Amino acid sequence: MSILVLGSGQLARMMALAGHPLGLHVQAVDVADNKIVDPISKDVINCTLDTAINEANVVTVEFEHIPEALLETVHASGKLKPNVESILTGADRVREKTLLEKLNIANCPFSIVTDVEQLDAAMEKLGEKLIIKASRDGYDGYGQWRLQDKSQLPKLKEALSKLDLQKVPLIVEKMLSFEREVSLVAVRNVEGEFAFYPLAENLHYEGQLHVSIAPATEVDEALNQQAQDIFTKLAESLDYVGVLAVEFFQIGQQLLVNEIAPRVHNSGHWTMQGAETCQFENHLRAVRGLPLGSTKVKSPTAMINIIGCKDFDRDMLSIPGCHLHWYGKTARAKRKMGHFNLCADNYKELAKVIGALSEYLPAEYFPMLKDEAIRLAEF
Structure with missing residues (x-):
């Protein structure tokens, strides 16, 4: 079973790693030059774009900003999942806002x-x-x-x-005064079946996601259902197949959609250790027509992005529940170099793990860890 991913960054890499145990062979397209590459090693594969598309069972994307000519070529093959309308909507805020207004979904x-x-x-x-x-x-x-x-x-x-x-x-x-940002990552298959992960709480610094906590604290059934209802309305309207992420601003008990991402998402990386089936595997299952995997939470998890930082002590791996995912990139400012997933039995224990990790890391690259450890210790 062969899957071609448009885009050859870390999300394609993590899809390839998740697909391997299922016998799914994943290749990627470097959208800058249309070369076919191994998404893990980044080695160029001696294969044309047309041949890769013809040999793939399905074509998917790791991000929405795909050059239009490439997107049209793949769309013409009939193998693209999610569909071209979903990808174009995620890539264009005017289209996105138009869809939200059409569906009467609250937004800014x-x-x-x-x-x-x-x-x-x-x-x-x-x-x-x-x-x-x-x-x-x-x-x-x-x-x-x-x-x-x-x-x-x-x-x-x-x-x-x-x-x-x-x-x-x-x-x-x-500019609204909202309490926090939360996101819902979920998956829909060709038959219209859904599998939902719990809401994650996202903490940003200078416009970039630094930390996600899942499940988000202080989420009741009504708030969770509101998020799932909005997700369902969006996914069914788009006839969506695969993993989709919806970011919300929470004001009181109301959720306002900030944006949608038609792909696996940074705020869903916690699922790699924190859920029975990670978002990458479930995306591949959905687009390839396999049964969806369980989204049951195994433990409260913190996902911490490593941004622009390459020098830190790997001895932090001695911390129980600490998992490192390194992308193998050259460091530069604001570049996502990797992430940590931290797992614990409850939020208080998770706070301790976050605090322990912060002692190994340069504070200038991880400015939110100590405050988040203090906050979670209250739960």
């Missing part, structure tokens, strides 16, 4: 801006505190601007005037 109040002069009207409608996002190609805090008050608007307009907003419009959102 917004305006679409195709000319900088429309920013005045957007501010009049939404207020002075705004988050402005490029509709395409923005992630991990890139392609985003924050406006705290009206006095900053002229300088921001000057900066944004250099962009082609007709080609890539802006989504201007009201």
Whole structure:
């Protein structure tokens, strides 16, 4: 059984590792040059793109920002899962917002801006505190601007005037005061069956995900059901197949959709040790037509991203419940180099494991660990 992944980064790598025990052979496409590579070793495989597509049983993606020509080529093969509409929706905030409004799913109040002069009207409608996002190609805090008050608007307009907003419009959102961000990672197969992981709580620093805690603390059945209902509505509308992630802002007991990601997701990495079947295996099961695996939680888990850091003491592996996943990349600022999964019997024990790990790591790269250990110790 052969699966071709568009994109050859760490998510393709983790899919390949998860597929191997199932007898699933995973190859990847480097979307920069359309070369076929081994997603683990990164070695180039002597095979053309057309041959790889023809020989694959199914083609999937590791991220949504796929060059349009490549996406159309694979779409024409009839083998793409999730479908092209799902991928395009995840890659374009205008499409995403349009879908949310069509389905009457709560999200941040917004305006679409195709000319900088429309920013005045957007501010009049939404207020002075705004988050402005490029509709395409923005992630991990890139392609985003924050406006705290009206006095900053002229300088921001000057900066944004250099962009082609007709080609890539802006989504201007009201800056809301929310309690936290949570995400739901779940999977849907061709038959329309679902398997849900629990909500994870996500902690960001400078626009990037640093820590996910799963299951999220203080989640009652009503909140969990609300998230699953929204997920179901989105997935059924898109006729989605595979793992999908939905990020929410929580305000009281209401969840507002922040964004959707049509793929395996960073906030689901905790499933590699914390659930009976990890998100990568379940994605492969879904797109290949195999039975979905159990999403039962094995233990409370913290996923901690290693960002831009390559020098730390591997002796932390002596900590019970500590698992390292290293991606083998060259270090640079804000680059995800790997992640830790920390597992424990309960949140108090998890707090101790996080605290123990923080003693091995340079604080400037892991600024949230000690505070999160203190918070979890209360549960």
